[in-house]
Amino acid sequence: MPEISVDRLSQTFGSTRVLDEVSFTVPDGRFVTLLGPSGCGKTTTLMSIAGFHTPQGGAIAHGDHILFDAARRRNVPAEQRELGVVFQSYALWPHLTIEQNVGFPLRIRRTDRAETRRRVAEVLDLVELGHRAKAHPHELSGGQQQRVALARALAHGPSALLLDEPFSNLDAKLRERAREWLGELQRDLGISTVFVTHDQTEAMAMSDQILVMNGGRIVRSGTPQEVYHRPGSRFVAEFLGRCNFLTGTARRTGPGAFALEAPGLPGGVPFRADTAPPPGAVTLAVRPEALTLHTDETRPGWRARVTRTTFLGDHYLHTLQLGPHILQALGTRHLTTPAVLVDLDAGAATVVTDDPAPDDTAPHDAAPSGLADTGPVPAEPGPPEPSTTSRAV
Ligand SMILES: Nc1ncnc2c1ncn2[C@@H]1O[C@H](COP(=O)(O)OP(=O)(O)OP(=O)(O)O)[C@@H](O)[C@H]1O
Protein backbone atom coordinates (compact mmCIF):
# COMPACT_ATOMS: atom_id res chain seq x y z
CA MET A 1 0.00 0.00 0.00
CA PRO A 2 1.37 3.42 -0.86
CA GLU A 3 2.77 5.86 1.63
CA ILE A 4 0.97 9.04 2.66
CA SER A 5 2.94 12.23 2.42
CA VAL A 6 1.86 15.50 3.95
CA ASP A 7 3.77 18.55 2.83
CA ARG A 8 3.73 21.95 4.53
CA LEU A 9 0.04 22.08 5.47
CA SER A 10 -1.01 25.44 6.74
CA GLN A 11 -4.24 26.73 8.17
CA THR A 12 -5.22 29.97 9.84
CA PHE A 13 -8.52 30.53 11.61
CA GLY A 14 -9.11 34.23 12.16
CA SER A 15 -5.76 35.49 13.37
CA THR A 16 -4.68 32.11 14.75
CA ARG A 17 -2.38 29.83 12.82
CA VAL A 18 -3.42 26.30 13.76
CA LEU A 19 -1.32 24.43 11.18
CA ASP A 20 2.14 25.81 10.62
CA GLU A 21 3.93 24.00 7.79
CA VAL A 22 3.00 20.52 8.98
CA SER A 23 4.98 17.91 7.02
CA PHE A 24 5.40 14.16 7.55
CA THR A 25 5.33 10.80 5.80
CA VAL A 26 3.51 7.63 6.78
CA PRO A 27 5.50 4.75 5.30
CA ASP A 28 3.69 1.77 3.84
CA GLY A 29 1.94 -0.32 6.49
CA ARG A 30 3.19 1.78 9.38
CA PHE A 31 1.34 3.09 12.42
CA VAL A 32 2.06 6.78 12.88
CA THR A 33 0.61 8.81 15.75
CA LEU A 34 -0.05 12.53 16.01
CA LEU A 35 0.35 13.26 19.72
CA GLY A 36 -0.20 16.63 21.33
CA PRO A 37 -2.27 18.70 23.74
CA SER A 38 -5.83 19.79 23.10
CA GLY A 39 -6.07 22.39 20.37
CA CYS A 40 -2.62 21.76 18.84
CA GLY A 41 -4.07 20.93 15.40
CA LYS A 42 -4.31 17.11 15.37
CA THR A 43 -7.89 16.83 14.13
CA THR A 44 -7.38 19.63 11.61
CA THR A 45 -4.39 17.72 10.20
CA LEU A 46 -6.25 14.41 10.10
CA MET A 47 -9.38 15.90 8.55
CA SER A 48 -7.20 17.56 5.92
CA ILE A 49 -5.86 14.14 4.92
CA ALA A 50 -9.37 12.68 5.00
CA GLY A 51 -10.71 15.46 2.77
CA PHE A 52 -13.22 16.81 5.29
CA HIS A 53 -11.17 19.92 5.82
CA THR A 54 -9.52 22.02 3.13
CA PRO A 55 -6.33 23.62 4.40
CA GLN A 56 -5.14 26.91 2.99
CA GLY A 57 -1.70 25.76 2.00
CA GLY A 58 0.36 22.64 1.36
CA ALA A 59 -0.09 19.32 -0.38
CA ILE A 60 -1.11 15.74 0.44
CA ALA A 61 -0.31 12.66 -1.62
CA HIS A 62 -1.13 8.98 -1.27
CA GLY A 63 1.45 7.16 -3.33
CA ASP A 64 1.39 8.77 -6.79
CA HIS A 65 -2.12 10.06 -6.20
CA ILE A 66 -2.21 13.78 -5.36
CA LEU A 67 -5.13 14.21 -2.96
CA PHE A 68 -4.64 17.89 -2.30
CA ASP A 69 -2.41 20.61 -3.63
CA ALA A 70 -3.29 24.17 -2.65
CA ALA A 71 -0.91 25.75 -5.18
CA ARG A 72 -2.43 23.77 -8.06
CA ARG A 73 -5.97 24.05 -6.70
CA ARG A 74 -6.35 20.30 -6.62
CA ASN A 75 -8.66 18.76 -4.02
CA VAL A 76 -9.94 15.20 -4.40
CA PRO A 77 -13.35 14.80 -2.66
CA ALA A 78 -13.31 12.78 0.56
CA GLU A 79 -15.31 9.86 -0.86
CA GLN A 80 -12.77 9.41 -3.67
CA ARG A 81 -9.74 9.30 -1.38
CA GLU A 82 -10.07 5.60 -0.50
CA LEU A 83 -9.26 6.24 3.15
CA GLY A 84 -11.05 4.82 6.16
CA VAL A 85 -11.86 7.42 8.80
CA VAL A 86 -12.90 7.08 12.44
CA PHE A 87 -14.06 10.43 13.77
CA GLN A 88 -13.37 11.74 17.27
CA SER A 89 -17.12 11.48 18.03
CA TYR A 90 -17.61 8.08 16.24
CA ALA A 91 -20.27 9.85 14.08
CA LEU A 92 -22.68 6.92 13.83
CA TRP A 93 -26.17 7.66 12.57
CA PRO A 94 -28.56 6.93 15.42
CA HIS A 95 -31.51 6.09 13.13
CA LEU A 96 -29.57 3.46 11.14
CA THR A 97 -28.82 -0.07 12.31
CA ILE A 98 -25.23 -1.18 12.84
CA GLU A 99 -25.15 -2.95 9.46
CA GLN A 100 -26.64 0.09 7.72
CA ASN A 101 -24.05 2.34 9.35
CA VAL A 102 -21.23 0.03 8.30
CA GLY A 103 -22.63 -0.38 4.78
CA PHE A 104 -22.91 3.37 4.23
CA PRO A 105 -19.50 3.92 2.59
CA LEU A 106 -20.32 1.08 0.18
CA ARG A 107 -23.72 2.58 -0.61
CA ILE A 108 -22.24 5.94 -1.55
CA ARG A 109 -19.78 4.08 -3.78
CA ARG A 110 -22.72 2.30 -5.44
CA THR A 111 -21.49 -1.16 -4.52
CA ASP A 112 -24.09 -3.82 -5.41
CA ARG A 113 -26.27 -5.27 -2.64
CA ALA A 114 -24.82 -8.77 -2.46
CA GLU A 115 -21.27 -7.44 -2.26
CA THR A 116 -22.32 -4.87 0.35
CA ARG A 117 -23.90 -7.61 2.48
CA ARG A 118 -20.81 -9.79 2.19
CA ARG A 119 -18.42 -6.95 3.06
CA VAL A 120 -20.52 -5.68 5.99
CA ALA A 121 -20.67 -9.19 7.47
CA GLU A 122 -16.93 -9.57 7.00
CA VAL A 123 -15.91 -6.33 8.75
CA LEU A 124 -18.47 -6.78 11.54
CA ASP A 125 -16.93 -10.19 12.20
CA LEU A 126 -13.51 -8.58 12.17
CA VAL A 127 -14.55 -6.25 15.00
CA GLU A 128 -16.43 -9.09 16.71
CA LEU A 129 -19.86 -7.50 16.38
CA GLY A 130 -21.51 -9.73 13.77
CA HIS A 131 -24.19 -10.66 16.30
CA ARG A 132 -25.27 -7.03 16.77
CA ALA A 133 -25.82 -6.22 13.07
CA LYS A 134 -29.53 -5.41 13.54
CA ALA A 135 -29.06 -3.27 16.67
CA HIS A 136 -29.10 0.55 16.72
CA PRO A 137 -26.15 2.55 18.09
CA HIS A 138 -27.94 3.47 21.34
CA GLU A 139 -28.22 -0.24 22.17
CA LEU A 140 -24.45 -0.61 22.16
CA SER A 141 -21.85 0.41 24.72
CA GLY A 142 -19.39 3.21 23.92
CA GLY A 143 -16.64 0.68 23.23
CA GLN A 144 -18.87 -1.30 20.89
CA GLN A 145 -19.84 1.88 19.05
CA GLN A 146 -16.19 2.70 18.54
CA ARG A 147 -15.72 -0.76 17.02
CA VAL A 148 -18.68 -0.11 14.70
CA ALA A 149 -17.03 3.15 13.62
CA LEU A 150 -13.86 1.20 12.87
CA ALA A 151 -15.81 -1.44 10.92
CA ARG A 152 -17.38 1.34 8.86
CA ALA A 153 -13.95 2.81 8.19
CA LEU A 154 -12.74 -0.60 6.95
CA ALA A 155 -15.85 -1.55 4.95
CA HIS A 156 -14.80 -0.24 1.54
CA GLY A 157 -11.30 -1.72 1.77
CA PRO A 158 -9.40 1.55 2.28
CA SER A 159 -5.70 1.69 1.60
CA ALA A 160 -5.07 3.72 4.78
CA LEU A 161 -6.83 4.32 8.09
CA LEU A 162 -7.23 7.68 9.84
CA LEU A 163 -8.28 7.39 13.48
CA ASP A 164 -9.10 10.40 15.63
CA GLU A 165 -8.93 9.51 19.36
CA PRO A 166 -10.88 6.31 18.73
CA PHE A 167 -10.67 5.17 22.37
CA SER A 168 -11.46 8.49 24.01
CA ASN A 169 -14.63 7.27 25.68
CA LEU A 170 -13.34 4.01 27.07
CA ASP A 171 -12.30 3.43 30.66
CA ALA A 172 -8.66 2.60 31.39
CA LYS A 173 -9.08 -1.17 31.24
CA LEU A 174 -11.11 -1.22 28.05
CA ARG A 175 -8.68 1.24 26.46
CA GLU A 176 -5.84 -1.16 27.08
CA ARG A 177 -7.76 -4.02 25.52
CA ALA A 178 -8.85 -1.88 22.58
CA ARG A 179 -5.24 -0.84 22.00
CA GLU A 180 -4.05 -4.42 21.80
CA TRP A 181 -6.94 -5.39 19.60
CA LEU A 182 -6.43 -2.50 17.17
CA GLY A 183 -2.67 -3.03 17.09
CA GLU A 184 -3.16 -6.67 16.09
CA LEU A 185 -5.79 -5.80 13.52
CA GLN A 186 -3.58 -3.12 11.98
CA ARG A 187 -0.60 -5.47 11.75
CA ASP A 188 -2.74 -8.28 10.30
CA LEU A 189 -4.19 -5.97 7.65
CA GLY A 190 -0.82 -4.25 7.07
CA ILE A 191 -2.71 -0.99 6.58
CA SER A 192 -0.95 2.40 6.88
CA THR A 193 -2.53 4.19 9.81
CA VAL A 194 -2.55 7.74 11.14
CA PHE A 195 -3.72 7.74 14.74
CA VAL A 196 -4.52 10.84 16.77
CA THR A 197 -4.33 10.98 20.55
CA HIS A 198 -3.37 13.23 23.42
CA ASP A 199 -2.57 10.17 25.56
CA GLN A 200 1.17 9.52 25.60
CA THR A 201 0.85 5.97 26.93
CA GLU A 202 -1.45 5.07 24.08
CA ALA A 203 0.93 6.68 21.57
CA MET A 204 3.95 4.82 22.95
CA ALA A 205 2.16 1.48 23.14
CA MET A 206 0.85 1.51 19.60
CA SER A 207 3.09 3.49 17.28
CA ASP A 208 5.96 2.82 14.92
CA GLN A 209 6.51 6.57 14.80
CA ILE A 210 5.26 9.39 17.01
CA LEU A 211 4.90 12.95 15.77
CA VAL A 212 4.61 15.31 18.71
CA MET A 213 2.60 18.44 17.86
CA ASN A 214 2.40 21.71 19.69
CA GLY A 215 0.87 24.99 18.56
CA GLY A 216 0.27 23.74 15.01
CA ARG A 217 3.78 22.42 14.49
CA ILE A 218 5.47 19.06 14.63
CA VAL A 219 8.07 19.63 17.31
CA ARG A 220 9.55 16.11 17.53
CA SER A 221 9.29 12.86 15.59
CA GLY A 222 10.77 9.40 16.02
CA THR A 223 10.12 5.97 17.43
CA PRO A 224 8.46 5.86 20.85
CA GLN A 225 11.86 5.11 22.42
CA GLU A 226 13.52 8.02 20.60
CA VAL A 227 10.96 10.62 21.57
CA TYR A 228 10.76 9.34 25.16
CA HIS A 229 14.49 9.04 25.82
CA ARG A 230 15.68 11.89 23.58
CA PRO A 231 12.82 14.39 23.73
CA GLY A 232 14.92 17.33 22.56
CA SER A 233 12.86 19.95 24.40
CA ARG A 234 11.28 20.46 27.79
CA PHE A 235 7.81 20.45 26.27
CA VAL A 236 8.22 17.01 24.70
CA ALA A 237 9.98 15.60 27.78
CA GLU A 238 7.10 16.70 30.01
CA PHE A 239 4.36 15.75 27.59
CA LEU A 240 5.64 12.18 27.36
CA GLY A 241 5.66 11.48 31.08
CA ARG A 242 7.28 12.49 34.34
CA CYS A 243 10.64 14.19 33.97
CA ASN A 244 13.26 15.92 36.12
CA PHE A 245 15.22 18.88 34.83
CA LEU A 246 18.67 19.92 36.05
CA THR A 247 20.21 23.18 34.96
CA GLY A 248 23.89 24.05 35.19
CA THR A 249 26.96 24.55 33.06
CA ALA A 250 28.57 21.91 30.86
CA ARG A 251 32.18 20.76 31.22
CA ARG A 252 33.74 18.54 28.56
CA THR A 253 35.10 15.25 29.97
CA GLY A 254 36.00 13.37 26.77
CA PRO A 255 35.00 12.97 23.13
CA GLY A 256 31.23 13.55 23.05
CA ALA A 257 31.16 13.29 26.85
CA PHE A 258 30.29 16.08 29.27
CA ALA A 259 29.40 16.72 32.89
CA LEU A 260 26.77 19.17 34.04
CA GLU A 261 28.08 21.19 36.98
CA ALA A 262 25.40 22.28 39.39
CA PRO A 263 25.15 22.82 43.17
CA GLY A 264 24.47 19.68 45.21
CA LEU A 265 25.81 17.37 42.52
CA PRO A 266 29.51 16.87 43.28
CA GLY A 267 31.39 15.49 40.29
CA GLY A 268 28.67 16.68 37.94
CA VAL A 269 25.97 14.82 36.04
CA PRO A 270 27.49 12.86 33.15
CA PHE A 271 25.84 13.12 29.74
CA ARG A 272 26.68 12.56 26.10
CA ALA A 273 26.05 14.92 23.21
CA ASP A 274 27.15 14.80 19.57
CA THR A 275 27.85 18.51 19.58
CA ALA A 276 29.06 20.58 22.49
CA PRO A 277 26.23 22.43 24.23
CA PRO A 278 26.37 26.17 23.68
CA PRO A 279 28.07 28.23 26.40
CA GLY A 280 25.85 29.28 29.29
CA ALA A 281 23.10 27.43 31.08
CA VAL A 282 22.39 23.88 29.94
CA THR A 283 19.34 21.84 30.95
CA LEU A 284 19.33 18.05 31.24
CA ALA A 285 16.21 15.90 31.30
CA VAL A 286 16.34 12.86 33.57
CA ARG A 287 13.45 10.39 33.79
CA PRO A 288 12.49 9.37 37.38
CA GLU A 289 13.06 5.68 36.58
CA ALA A 290 16.70 6.46 35.67
CA LEU A 291 17.44 7.37 39.31
CA THR A 292 18.33 4.58 41.73
CA LEU A 293 18.03 5.19 45.48
CA HIS A 294 20.22 3.25 47.87
CA THR A 295 22.00 3.56 51.24
CA ASP A 296 25.24 1.72 50.44
CA GLU A 297 28.04 4.20 51.24
CA THR A 298 30.50 2.14 49.17
CA ARG A 299 28.54 2.76 45.96
CA PRO A 300 28.42 6.06 44.08
CA GLY A 301 25.58 8.45 44.71
CA TRP A 302 24.60 12.02 45.56
CA ARG A 303 23.29 12.64 49.04
CA ALA A 304 19.58 13.42 49.14
CA ARG A 305 16.57 13.41 51.49
CA VAL A 306 13.27 11.78 50.66
CA THR A 307 10.64 14.39 51.51
CA ARG A 308 7.61 12.50 50.30
CA THR A 309 6.62 9.05 49.07
CA THR A 310 3.45 8.29 47.17
CA PHE A 311 2.23 4.71 46.75
CA LEU A 312 1.06 4.16 43.18
CA GLY A 313 0.17 0.48 43.27
CA ASP A 314 2.94 -1.19 41.31
CA HIS A 315 5.60 1.33 42.38
CA TYR A 316 6.43 4.22 44.71
CA LEU A 317 7.07 7.76 43.61
CA HIS A 318 9.66 9.43 45.84
CA THR A 319 10.20 13.17 46.01
CA LEU A 320 13.79 14.05 46.86
CA GLN A 321 15.63 17.14 48.01
CA LEU A 322 19.09 16.97 46.47
CA GLY A 323 20.93 20.19 47.31
CA PRO A 324 18.71 22.91 45.87
CA HIS A 325 17.04 20.45 43.45
CA ILE A 326 13.70 18.75 43.93
CA LEU A 327 13.64 15.51 41.98
CA GLN A 328 11.29 12.58 41.53
CA ALA A 329 12.43 8.96 41.50
CA LEU A 330 10.52 5.72 41.01
CA GLY A 331 11.13 2.71 43.18
CA THR A 332 9.58 -0.64 43.91
CA ARG A 333 10.29 -0.59 47.66
CA HIS A 334 9.10 1.54 50.53
CA LEU A 335 12.14 3.33 51.99
CA THR A 336 12.91 3.00 55.66
CA THR A 337 15.15 6.04 55.96
CA PRO A 338 14.83 9.50 54.46
CA ALA A 339 18.59 9.81 53.93
CA VAL A 340 19.50 8.17 50.63
CA LEU A 341 22.13 8.16 47.94
CA VAL A 342 20.97 8.83 44.39
CA ASP A 343 22.66 7.14 41.46
CA LEU A 344 21.93 7.83 37.80
CA ASP A 345 21.80 5.23 35.00
CA ALA A 346 24.58 5.68 32.47
CA GLY A 347 23.45 7.54 29.36
CA ALA A 348 20.09 8.49 30.86
CA ALA A 349 20.57 12.27 31.05
CA THR A 350 19.90 14.15 27.83
CA VAL A 351 20.13 17.81 26.87
CA VAL A 352 16.85 19.59 26.25
CA THR A 353 16.24 23.02 24.88
CA ASP A 354 14.08 25.39 26.79
CA ASP A 355 10.90 25.87 24.90
CA PRO A 356 10.21 29.08 23.08
CA ALA A 357 8.28 31.78 24.89
CA PRO A 358 4.55 30.99 25.25
CA ASP A 359 3.77 33.33 22.37
CA ASP A 360 5.73 31.09 20.07
CA THR A 361 4.34 27.75 21.22
CA ALA A 362 0.68 28.67 21.37
CA PRO A 363 -1.20 28.90 18.09
CA HIS A 364 0.10 32.25 16.92
CA ASP A 365 -0.80 35.09 14.66
CA ALA A 366 -0.14 34.36 11.05
CA ALA A 367 1.59 36.64 8.59
CA PRO A 368 -1.33 37.24 6.23
CA SER A 369 0.91 37.65 3.18
CA GLY A 370 2.26 34.11 3.50
CA LEU A 371 -1.09 32.54 2.83
CA ALA A 372 -2.76 35.02 0.57
CA ASP A 373 -2.03 33.33 -2.74
CA THR A 374 -3.46 29.87 -2.07
CA GLY A 375 -7.07 30.95 -2.34
CA PRO A 376 -10.13 28.82 -1.84
CA VAL A 377 -10.33 25.31 -3.23
CA PRO A 378 -13.52 23.35 -3.97
CA ALA A 379 -15.91 22.73 -1.12
CA GLU A 380 -15.82 19.38 0.60
CA PRO A 381 -18.58 17.25 2.13
CA GLY A 382 -18.73 17.28 5.92
CA PRO A 383 -18.37 14.26 8.16
CA PRO A 384 -21.63 12.57 9.17
CA GLU A 385 -23.48 13.83 12.20
CA PRO A 386 -22.38 12.15 15.41
CA SER A 387 -24.58 9.81 17.34
CA THR A 388 -25.71 11.48 20.54
CA THR A 389 -27.20 8.39 22.04
CA SER A 390 -24.17 6.52 23.28
CA ARG A 391 -24.39 5.10 26.75
CA ALA A 392 -21.63 4.39 29.15
CA VAL A 393 -19.51 1.29 28.65
N1 LIG B 1 -13.66 25.55 11.93
C1 LIG B 1 -12.90 26.17 12.84
N2 LIG B 1 -12.99 27.51 13.01
C2 LIG B 1 -12.21 28.17 13.89
N3 LIG B 1 -11.27 27.58 14.67
C3 LIG B 1 -11.14 26.25 14.53
C4 LIG B 1 -11.93 25.47 13.62
N4 LIG B 1 -11.54 24.19 13.70
C5 LIG B 1 -10.56 24.15 14.63
N5 LIG B 1 -10.31 25.38 15.11
C6 LIG B 1 -9.27 25.72 16.12
O1 LIG B 1 -8.06 25.17 15.65
C7 LIG B 1 -7.29 24.68 16.73
C8 LIG B 1 -6.91 23.27 16.48
O2 LIG B 1 -8.08 22.47 16.52
P1 LIG B 1 -8.04 20.88 16.40
O3 LIG B 1 -9.45 20.39 16.43
O4 LIG B 1 -7.24 20.50 15.21
O5 LIG B 1 -7.25 20.49 17.73
P2 LIG B 1 -6.91 19.06 18.34
O6 LIG B 1 -5.45 18.99 18.46
O7 LIG B 1 -7.61 18.00 17.57
O8 LIG B 1 -7.52 19.17 19.81
P3 LIG B 1 -8.34 18.10 20.72
O9 LIG B 1 -7.28 17.23 21.35
O10 LIG B 1 -9.03 18.96 21.73
O11 LIG B 1 -9.29 17.35 19.84
C9 LIG B 1 -8.11 24.91 17.98
O12 LIG B 1 -7.66 26.09 18.60
C10 LIG B 1 -9.52 25.07 17.45
O13 LIG B 1 -10.27 25.91 18.29
Ligand SMILES: [Mg+2]
Ligand atom coordinates in the same frame (compact mmCIF):
# COMPACT_ATOMS: atom_id res chain seq x y z
MG1 LIG C 1 -9.18 16.69 18.01
